[in-house]
Amino acid sequence: MIELRGKPVADAVSERVSRKVLRLKELGVSPALAIVRVGNRPDDLAYQRGATSRCEKAGIRVLPYEFDGDIVQERFLSEFSSIAGDKSIHGILLLHPLPRQIDIEEVKKIFPPEKDIDCMLDENSGRIFTGGDVMPPCTAQAVMELLEFYGVKLCGKHAVICGRSMVVGKPLSQLMLRENATVTVCHSRSENMSGITRGADIVVTAVGRAKMFGAEYFSPGQTVIDVGINTDDEGSLCGDVDFAAVSGIAEMITPVPGGVGSVTTAVLAENCVIAAERAAGKEK
Numbered sequence: 001m002i003e004l005r006g007k008p009v010a011d012a013v014s015e016r017v018s019r020k021v022l023r024l025k026e027l028g029v030s031p032a033l034a035i036v037r038v039g040n041r042p043d044d045l046a047y048q049r050g051a052t053s054r055c056e057k058a059g060i061r062v063l064p065y066e067f068d069g070d071i072v073q074e075r076f077l078s079e080f081s082s083i084a085g086d087k088s089i090h091g092i093l094l095l096h097p098l099p100r101q102i103d104i105e106e107v108k109k110i111f112p113p114e115k116d117i118d119c120m121l122d123e124n125s126g127r128i129f130t131g132g133d134v135m136p137p138c139t140a141q142a143v144m145e146l147l148e149f150y151g152v153k154l155c156g157k158h159a160v161i162c163g164r165s166m167v168v169g170k171p172l173s174q175l176m177l178r179e180n181a182t183v184t185v186c187h188s189r190s191e192n193m194s195g196i197t198r199g200a201d202i203v204v205t206a207v208g209r210a211k212m213f214g215a216e217y218f219s220p221g222q223t224v225i226d227v228g229i230n231t232d233d234e235g236s237l238c239g240d241v242d243f244a245a246v247s248g249i250a251e252m253i254t255p256v257p258g259g260v261g262s263v264t265t266a267v268l269a270e271n272c273v274i275a276a277e278r279a280a281g282k283e284k
């Protein structure tokens with residue numbers, strides 16, 4: 001079994017990002033990312049820490065905007081509007097879900113599409129389906145980076161994705177289709193899911209259920225990409241796949257932690273730099 005660790009992939013993406021940042025700085029552009037957080041949800045705090053450290057190492061300026069969890073919508077929209085309008089900010093990461101009193105649809109109306117580096121807006125996510133030029137959601141792109149880095153071929157292969165969210169499953173299905181994989185997407189109503197996954201070449205799990213995928217879901221020779229980030233009964237981080245049970249079957253498998261998650265923040269940094277490059281190109 002080969003463990004597909006995220007660190008070397010993240011390092012390779014980060015190196016590419018650092019080179020792009022240097023080139024931008026030579027042109028007088030200092031790429032900047034705004035991280036907007038409402039409240040103190042532990043997973044938001046963890047993601048913010050990871051993203052900040054990754055971006056700063058690559059030379060991207062990170063500007064944190066932190067608001068109380070009970071901020072009223074009107075005030076938040078006004079604050080978000082000034083962040084959105086700040087020309088020195090190239091990318092905005094809005095940590096979500098937002099508290100109930102804030103209607104995300106209202107925020108999306110004032111979110112500049114060119115600063116949408118995690119593909120939150122419908123007009124950007126729609127382009128993934130039409131094959132347009134767009135920065136895909138960071139996690140979906142992270143899976144693609146990981147597969148490419150480890151030389152896992154998609155063309156002609158059967159990829160099964162478990163989970164159909166707009167941040168992972170659906171966009172990933174389109175990215176894999178672009179690479180000529182045959183893609184099946186499973187979800188909570190899928191029947192005989194273990195039979196479907198057993199027949200795949202590549203299985204991606206993104207359902208958010210700790211260690212749900214045991215040995216019965218897999219067969220020898222497969223590549224398994226575990227996107228899930230969960231906590232098990234002992235309170236430890238784990239994926240959707242029961243790693244101990246499956247590592248003896250799969251040919252290649254990502255660990256959790258240390259797999260896809262570490263690549264996600266590197267892709268976020270790259271998307272921010274792409275946004276800065278596009279903004280610089282427009283200003284010329």
Ligand code: NAP
Pocket residue numbers: 139162163164165166167168169186187188189190193206207208209227228229230260261262264
């Ligand atoms: P989500 O929006 O809750 O979507 C979960 C998907 O899984 C849904 O499509 C759901 O089906 C499906 N599902 C749930 N239970 C199922 C079951 N028993 N059998 C089959 N399908 C089932 O979750 P998400 O935001 O995509 O996140 C999924 C996991 O990835 C979470 O653990 C999350 O923490 C992790 N994640 C990791 C990263 C990273 O950087 N590594 C980034 C984002 C998310 P229905 O559509 O039918 O409800």
